[in-house]
Amino acid sequence: MKVSKTKYEKIDAISKIAGLILVAVSIDNASRGNYFIALALFGLGGLISIAPVFIQVEISA
Numbered sequence: 001m002k003v004s005k006t007k008y009e010k011i012d013a014i015s016k017i018a019g020l021i022l023v024a025v026s027i028d029n030a031s032r033g034n035y036f037i038a039l040a041l042f043g044l045g046g047l048i049s050i051a052p053v054f055i056q057v058e059i060s061a
Contacts, residue, residue, distance in 0.1 A: 002056045012052040019049030 022045030030038035
């Protein structure tokens, strides 16, 4: 997927924020003893955070 640089920056910021929120929720679940839910949310947060790595940026010449 190719996007412009401004769209890439927005996608990157949103994915990082969403990933951090999911990691925070997973830590909260781990402290309550819901370890499987915490593990699933932690993994999902990690996947969302690295998603922008697979997006290509259009280079305008």
